[in-house]
Amino acid sequence: MVSAHLSGDGPFTKQCHTWLERTLGCAKALLTHSCTAALEMAAILCDIQPGDEVIVPSFTFVSTANAFVLRGARPVFVDIRPDTLNMDEQQIEKAITPKTRAIVPMHYAGGPCAMDAIMKIADCNGLWVVEDAAQALLSTYQGRFLGTIGHLGCLSFHETKNIISGEGGALLVNDSGLAERAEIIREKGTNRSRFFAGEVDHYTWMDIGSSFLPSEMVGAFLCAQLEQAEKIIAARRRIFDLYHRSLRSLEDEGLIRLASVENASVANGHLFYLIARTTEERTRLIEHLDARRILAVIHYVPLHSSPAGKKYGRVSGELGVTEDLSGRLLRLPLYYEMSDEDVGRVVASVKEFYAASP
Numbered sequence: 001m002v003s004a005h006l007s008g009d010g011p012f013t014k015q016c017h018t019w020l021e022r023t024l025g026c027a028k029a030l031l032t033h034s035c036t037a038a039l040e041m042a043a044i045l046c047d048i049q050p051g052d053e054v055i056v057p058s059f060t061f062v063s064t065a066n067a068f069v070l071r072g073a074r075p076v077f078v079d080i081r082p083d084t085l086n087m088d089e090q091q092i093e094k095a096i097t098p099k100t101r102a103i104v105p106m107h108y109a110g111g112p113c114a115m116d117a118i119m120k121i122a123d124c125n126g127l128w129v130v131e132d133a134a135q136a137l138l139s140t141y142q143g144r145f146l147g148t149i150g151h152l153g154c155l156s157f158h159e160t161k162n163i164i165s166g167e168g169g170a171l172l173v174n175d176s177g178l179a180e181r182a183e184i185i186r187e188k189g190t191n192r193s194r195f196f197a198g199e200v201d202h203y204t205w206m207d208i209g210s211s212f213l214p215s216e217m218v219g220a221f222l223c224a225q226l227e228q229a230e231k232i233i234a235a236r237r238r239i240f241d242l243y244h245r246s247l248r249s250l251e252d253e254g255l256i257r258l259a260s261v262e263n264a265s266v267a268n269g270h271l272f273y274l275i276a277r278t279t280e281e282r283t284r285l286i287e288h289l290d291a292r293r294i295l296a297v298i299h300y301v302p303l304h305s306s307p308a309g310k311k312y313g314r315v316s317g318e319l320g321v322t323e324d325l326s327g328r329l330l331r332l333p334l335y336y337e338m339s340d341e342d343v344g345r346v347v348a349s350v351k352e353f354y355a356a357s358p
């Protein structure tokens with residue numbers, strides 16, 4: 001009789017690990033219960049200590065910074081590039097101090113950061129690179145998958161992402177020297193993985209850690225999603241392209257700005273945004289769409305202006321691009337089952353808005 005395996009690291013979880021390792025080409029993939037958890041593991045693996053500094057964009061989700069604050073580090077916020085909305089690699093060196101330990105680039109909308117420049121700066125200064133690839137599964141940079149270029153990469157399978165398991169994530173361990181410690185940290189600080197692999201005859205407390213692994217039910221769900229990953233991402237890219245083609249005329253007229261096509265061509269169709277001319281115009285556009293039952297949402301409240309960001313972080317240089325674009329960016333609906341007619345309805349509503357307020 002085969003007993004049901006419901007806790008973590010059963011056959012489904014292992015299947016997900018193998019899929020991620022083979023498809024993305026990383027030394028070790030470990031499922032976690034969220035991308036937030038993977039980032040927290042990364043902070044432990046980089047041995048972040050109180051007083052250390054970590055360079056992060058301000059234009060990102062909370063967890064990119066919070067995972068390091070939990071270890072006592074200070075996030076140092078740098079500006080983004082106006083074209084990709086990703087961390088501006090030219091702002092990184094100015095932000096480095098003797099306390100800097102890591103750079104945490106986040107690939108916005110699944111579009112790649114300038115990883116060559118970032119890895120070079122990290123190498124020259126002896127810093128870790130942790131990619132927040134929460135939005136970037138199967139996106140590429142110069143033919144390599146995002147999340148596999150830094151020393152560590154963090155993926156999310158939250159239901160708002162492309163490939164989902166409700167809550168879920170993965171840590172990609174690209175520096176194989178970190179793999180054994182990663183397994184220990186994930187298993188409450190024990191060497192239980194080596195015990196299950198038959199490498200030790202009992203397991204014990206080895207290091208700090210927590211319970212970072214998901215249950216097999218999450219692994220089973222994710223397995224089924226990963227099998228469909230190419231199909232899901234192809235559908236999302238198609239919707240992205242349709243939006244882009246349909247709204248191009250508004251961009252040509254200078255009424256809105258769209259995501260850069262170069263970045264989108266290697267991205268995974270995670271989200272589609274436009275940039276309005278002013279914050280006030282964005283507010284009116286949100287209301288216009290809302291009245292037509294279309295949900296359009298903003299991204300992000302910059303971390304350096306948030307209560308916790310002010311308390312725990314500091315700013316390096318000017319964050320003018322972050323402040324400007326976060327006030328004008330609007331995401332349009334994009335989901336797997338979205339039909340061409342659905343996209344057409346959103347496009348028509350946006351065009352109707354601009355026809356009335358040119």
Ligand SMILES: *Cc1c(COP(=O)(O)O)cnc(C)c1O
Nearest residue numbers: 034035036061063134156158169
């Ligand atoms: C979604 C997201 C996260 C958090 O992912 P969870 O799996 O919900 O923890 C972290 N960073 C970025 C950039 C995200 O978009």
